[in-house]
Amino acid sequence: MKYGFYPGCSYKSEAGYKESVEAVCRAIGVELRELPDWNCCGATSMISMDAENAHLLTARIFALASKYGFDAVVTTCNACYTALRKTRKILKADAGLLAVINHQLVAEGLGITLLPKVRHLLEVFYQDIDAAAWTGKSPAGIGDIAVAAYYGCQLTRPWGDVDHPERPQMLDEFIKRLGYTVVDHSARTLCCGASHFFPYQDQCRPLVDKIIAEVRRKGAQVVTTLCPLCQLNLDAGQETRKGPPMPVPYFTQLAGLALGLSPVALGLDKLLNPIDTLLRKIR
Secondary structure (H helix, E strand, C coil): CEEEEECCCCHHHCCCHHHHHHHHHHHHCCEEEECCCCCCCCCCCHHHHCHHHHHHHHHHHHHHHHHCCCCEEEECCHHHHHHHHHHHHHHHHCHHHHHHHHHHHHHHCCCCCCCCEEEEHHHHHHHHCCCHHHHCCCCCCHHHCEEEECCCCCCCCCCCCCCCCCCCCHHHHHHHHHCCEECCCCCCCCCCCHHHCCCCHHHHHHHHHHHHHHHHHCCCCEEEECCHHHHHHHHHCCCCCCCCCCCCCEHHHHHHHHCCCCCCCCCHHHCCCCCHHHHCCCC
């Protein structure tokens, strides 16, 4: 299976996300073809400051997808996912704006001939890959690890068409499919502070504390996420934690473990809160 891939600006610098995405995709036969010469999508902040140029940035990614023949763009970042989907929705409804943007893209020899679908890699893994591909190689001990799924506040919002906006289940079901024990909790879509965490730590740290406290109270040993900023905030934000460290691996790292891949190959040694103790459960 081949997909057009938009990595986004933080993908290559995060704690094992790139390593685990590539390792898992190789193992299950998914080919992510990175769009050449891609640019920043503007994340979720630029559209509030300069909507026209924010749409142009994102539209250029769509034009690259058109140029290279992809009818869908896959990403691994919630902010990218939301920015791309927002611009796609606006351009689909506004032919005039699409024409203006296409005129601006002509200088690069680009243009949008088809607005591609926007998908998160979780959707690809859960919807496109046969469930049997995930269950046949699970090592013993996987089921002894209790995992809390954390979606963040952007994957399912504002539209609520991918999953329930407040009580999503796709990541929970995927983790369950891998063989882990899934922990039910109420912090699935609470905001972790996103890009505000570092300039406003005093205001955002209670958000992280609330999420970690909730999943710990419900019995989780690990909280997994699918967004670079969410992972960074939940991992680094435990600096003043109460209780033992809570590892925060990406969903792709847990998928790799379930497929029997090496922890080092999955970049698990890059987590700030180590997962070594739990890895001993896997045999």
